[in-house]
Amino acid sequence: MTTQRRTPLSKDKLDAIRAIVGPKGVFEGEDAAPFLSEWRGRWPGEAALIVAPASTEEVAKIVKYCSDNDIAVTPQGGNTGLVGGQIPFGDEILLSLKRMRKIRAIEPLNNTMTVDAGVTLAEAQEAAKEAGRLFPLSIGSEGTCQIGGVISTNAGGVNVLRFGNTRDLVLGLEAVTPSGDIWHGLKRLRKDNTGYDLKQLLIGGEGTLGIVTGAVLKLFPRPAEKVTICAGLNSADDAVKLLSLAQERTGGMTSSFELMARLCIDLVLKHISQSRDPLGEKHPWYVLAEFSSGQKSGLRDTVEAMLGEALDQGLIVDAAIAENESHAHDFWRIRHSISEAINGEGLGARHDVSVATSDIPAFLEKADAAVLKIAPGARFVAFGHIGDGNVHYDIVGPEGSAQDVLEPVRPQIESAVYDVIDTFSGSISAEHGVGRHRRDTLAKRKSAVELDMMRAIKKALDPKGIMNPGKML
Ligand SMILES: Cc1cc2nc3c(=O)[nH]c(=O)nc-3n(C[C@H](O)[C@H](O)[C@H](O)COP(=O)(O)OP(=O)(O)OC[C@H]3O[C@@H](n4cnc5c(N)ncnc54)[C@H](O)[C@@H]3O)c2cc1C
Known part of the structure; x- marks a missing residue:
């Protein structure tokens, strides 16, 4: 897939952009390669210049210069996107947010955290944890993807059921508009009905409407008890019914509910070393679910009773409750390894x-x-x-x-x-x-x-x- 190419950029123009960020913010030669292909090697890209500004003001200066000189800009976060939106086609400036890594503020009493766009999702989760709070967004690429990236793709992941998509977790945004202005929208409010909710355009906007430079994120109390289960089922229909039962019986404590066909397990066992079958027997379908509660005890009993009921109703054939964190981690490792295992196939x-x-x-x-x-x-x-x-x-x-x-x-x-x-x-x-991959579709x-x-x-x-x-x- 191609896009309309612009006039090749002159050395003067590239030097003007280099000067805004200084030598630390320019990536050329061998250093450019990691920005120009995504993890599976699809969509190899080209850029006239790769820059990583260190502040919102530098982002604004670059975008203003590009706007005045009709130069295209591709924003890039952690480069974990799966549809090629972060990879430039050619005579463009690739603007990486990787040097903007500050946790600007954490306010436990307001349950909010204000961060730079280049903070990785794992760093944001860790900062929230240190403040005794939970930032619930969780996806397989969390060690590398950035807050600006998850916002721009409205990332989902394993906790959407309970806490919503990224869209539901953002209260305010700071962004640079395509004309190079800074929008100071870092509001920490849960209610604000003053016209169009502009941040929602940038959330899921895939970098087509501006560059996110900072965000105010919602935090939650940390769960006191967590229960992780893996169940074997005969059909996907039973999994849908099990979800309904789990939600009813646990009073909204169901945080994650993941379905896996048996072939997922077979491919993980085949391609990912040190993997183990989660249950004794093989089943056509599996559910990996997590429940969490603010109460210190009682959740495991509730989940056990729910599973007993599901067994009696024939919704599940077998189930295991994780005995400790490492056991729960083993269950999740299977789920998170599926994409890699499919690559092997x-x-x-x-x-x-x-x-x-x-x-x-x-x-x-x-x-x-x-x-x-x-x-x-x-x-x-x-x-x-x-x-x-x-x-x-x-x-x-x-x-x-x-x-x-x-x-x-x-x-x-x-x-x-x-x-x-x-x-x-x-x-x-x-x-x-959508990115490049699904644009035509x-x-x-x-x-x-x-x-x-x-x-x-x-x-x-x-x-x-x-x-x-x-x-x-
Ligand atoms: C192993 C693995 C597991 C994954 N699991 C999930 C999952 O469960 N759920 C899910 O939703 N996604 C998942 N993804 C996809 C990916 O991680 C997400 O789309 C993530 O949100 C992208 O973040 P990033 O920082 O890497 O952004 P990039 O890949 O760098 O960019 C993605 C898009 O956002 C734009 N962008 C990036 N930063 C900014 C910014 N600051 N301002 C404006 N635009 C910007 C880019 O131009 C591009 O269009 C997974 C990916 C991998 C590799």
Whole structure:
């Protein structure tokens, strides 16, 4: 996929931008490589210059210069995005937030934390912990992805069921607009009905409407008791019913509820060293769930009783409760290793889709049937945040086939899966965003009215089209 190329940048212009950040903020030669490809090696990129400003003022100066000189800018956080939105096409400035790493303030009594955009998610979680609070956003890439990145992609992860997406966890933003102005929106308020909620445009905006430089995040009390379980089930339908039972019986204490097809476990055992089967027997489906409570005791009894009921109702066949943190960690390690294990199995076709939670079993049935017509013998590595209706619906070739066996039919597979998604009024991108990867699919599948509204917003805020061009729209 390409985008319209701009005039190559002259040395004078590049030097002017270099001068804003100084030598510490310029990455050239060998140092440039890590910014220009993403972790799976898809979408190799090119940039005229890579800069990492050290302050919001430096970001604003760079963007102002770029706006005045019609230079495109691609913002980059931790470079863990899965749709290529952070990778520039060519004559662009790649602006990394990696040098903006300050925790600016933590206010436990207001349950808020104000951070620079370049703070990693793990650092933000740790800072909240040190202040006796919880920042609940948790995703597999948390050691590397940055707060500006999770905001710009509206990241989801394993705790959305209880605490919401990133969108629900941000109270205020500081950002540099496409014309190079600084928007000082670091409000720490939970109520503010003074017109359009502008921060929501930047949240999930994938860097197309401005550069996030700081944020006020919501914090929560830390749980006093946590219970992690792994259950074996016969069907995805039973998993949906188990979720409902768990939510009813634990009074809203269900924080995570992840579904995994047996093939997920098989691939983790095959490709990830030191992995162990979570339960004694094999089952067609597994649920990994976590419950947390502010009370010091009682949760485990509640969860045990719930599992007993589920067993009696035939919703589960077997279950194990983690005996300690390391046991819980082993369960989570399986879940977090699935993506890597799929890489080991071949290129495959990957989808990050969502439907209403209650529609998941029907979606899986219809999508499997549609895919098998195109790729007989294909295998389904369905897993994901079932509590949010979000399925990572990945497909690999028949056992023992070549790594790239599905490549020739991948477009047909994707199209068939998205056709099924449309019949459920679902989403073709539940949490990873649009970026380069799904730009053309979005254009085909969103309604003309929605696309017009999106384009009108883009044009109003970025009339010169310099912010992350060729991504999303
Ligand atoms: C192993 C693994 C597990 C993952 N698990 C999940 C998951 O469970 N849930 C989930 O939602 N995602 C997940 N992801 C995807 C990814 O981690 C998220 O999309 C993350 O939010 C991206 O953050 P980042 O800092 O790496 O951003 P980048 O990849 O650098 O950028 C992503 C997008 O945001 C823009 N951007 C970045 N920083 C800024 C900024 N400061 N201002 C404006 N725009 C900016 C970029 O231009 C790009 O369009 C996973 C990725 C990996 C590799």
